[in-house]
Amino acid sequence: MSTTTTTTGTATTPTPTGALNASRTAATAARVLRQLRHDPRTIAMMILIPCVMLFLLRYVFDGSPRTFDNIGASLLGIFPLITMFLVTSIATLRERTSGTLERLLAMPLGKGDLIAGYALAFGTLAIIQSALATGLAVWFLGLDVTGSPWLLLLVALLDALLGTALGLFVSAFAASEFQAVQFMPAVIFPQLLLCGLFTPRDNMHPALEAISDVLPMSYAVDGMNEVLKHTDMTANFVRDALIVAGCALLVLGLGAATLRRRTA
Numbered sequence: 395m396s397t398t399t400t401t402t403g404t405a406t407t408p409t410p411t412g413a414l415n416a417s418r419t420a421a422t423a424a425r426v427l428r429q430l431r432h433d434p435r436t437i438a439m440m441i442l443i444p445c446v447m448l449f450l451l452r453y454v455f456d457g458s459p460r461t462f463d464n465i466g467a468s469l470l471g472i473f474p475l476i477t478m479f480l481v482t483s484i485a486t487l488r489e490r491t492s493g494t495l496e497r498l499l500a501m502p503l504g505k506g507d508l509i510a511g512y513a514l515a516f517g518t519l520a521i522i523q524s525a526l527a528t529g530l531a532v533w534f535l536g537l538d539v540t541g542s543p544w545l546l547l548l549v550a551l552l553d554a555l556l557g558t559a560l561g562l563f564v565s566a567f568a569a570s571e572f573q574a575v576q577f578m579p580a581v582i583f584p585q586l587l588l589c590g591l592f593t594p595r596d597n598m599h600p601a602l603e604a605i606s607d608v609l610p611m612s613y614a615v616d617g618m619n620e621v622l623k624h625t626d627m628t629a630n631f632v633r634d635a636l637i638v639a640g641c642a643l644l645v646l647g648l649g650a651a652t653l654r655r656r657t658a
Contacts, residue, residue, distance in 0.1 A: 415507055422511020427518065430485075440481050440519050444473035444527040452535040463538045467618040468591050470531050471550050474523055475557035475611065476582055482516050482561025483574040509650040513558055520554035541621035545631065549617040552638045556610055559645035566652040585611035590619075610641035 430437055451469060455462040528547040531537040539546060560581060568574040588598070588606040595606045606612045617634035624631070 418507040419510045419514060422508055423514035423518070426485075426512055426515035430515070430519070436481055436485065437519070440477055440516075441523045441526060443477050444470075444523060445530050447473050448527060448531050448535060452531075459536070459538075462535070463622070465591065466531055466535070466537045467539060467546060467622045468589075468615045470527055470537075470546060471553040471614045471618050472586065472589075472591070472611065474520065474527060474550055474554035475560075475614065476578075477523070478516060478520055478554045478557030479561040479564075479582060480575065480578065482512070482558045483565045483568065483577065484561075484571050486512060486562055486565040487568050487571060487574050505650045509562055509646055512562055513555070513646055516558040517555055520551060520558060524550035524554050539622050540625050541623075541627070545621045545627060546618065549614060549621070549635060549638070552617075552635060552642065553611075553614045556614070556638055556642040556645070559642045559649065562649040563645050563652065566649065585609045588612065589615045591615055610638050613637040613641075 448466065448470065451466065452462050524547055528543060528550055532539065532543045532546065564577040564581060565574060568577060584605075588595070588602055588609055589611040590606070595603050595612060598606065613634040617631055617638065620628050620631040620634065
């Protein structure tokens with residue numbers, strides 16, 4: 395990353411320009427992880443809540459294991475997305491309202507470095523979260539899938555990263571933690587209703603089906619269903635995984651563009 399120098403009196407302030415800087419991104423991620431280490435409740439929410447929800451779901455359908463098989467794979471991707479969205483949006487907003495972001499952006503640290511650092515830190519936790527949830531569902535709760543559990547893990551991880559990206563993005567538009575939580579009905583609930591979890595998307599009203607076709611959670615559920623029904627990786631699975639990953643990268647880019655130093 396190249397830098398330009400802005401002179402004020404006798405002081406000079408380097409202003410970052412150009413591409414992402416790997417060392418600054420890694421330093422940001424390390425700082426976020428150090429802060430999270432001192433917040434066990436947040437860590438527990440991110441890592442354990444999806445596992446607890448899957449455990450409850452399995453025994454809600456204790457008398458109908460096939461029902462758990464049919465929806466468990468989809469929820470294995472949805473639960474991490476929702477959890478990471480909530481935690482990331484609140485954590486990022488807290489840094490803005492405390493003035494931490496303003497101090498960081500006054501340093502030679504670009505918005506892209508900051509967003510990428512947050513994504514890397516929360517993505518590391520997303521790997522742990524997704525691995526635990528997938529292992530619990532497949533090897534302890536008996537989720538029966540035709541395809542490889544590793545493909546389930548891949549989609550669950552991509553969903554968690556998408557939730558992280560969405561949380562970083564919406565935090566720019568919230569003035570308080572309560573407002574950040576209020577974005578959940580606007581951002582998550584419509585996707586949850588239209589993703590095909592409750593009814594096949596082609597059974598919906600044509601207008602709703604068209605909307606569902608542009609929502610990333612629809613492709614997350616489709617990808618999980620591909621693993622549920624097919625032994626090998628299909629072309630549709632690859633398409634669904636690439637769309638979810640592409641949406642996550644797009645939203646991260648939008649998050650960097652809309653990042654503000656301080657909440658008004």
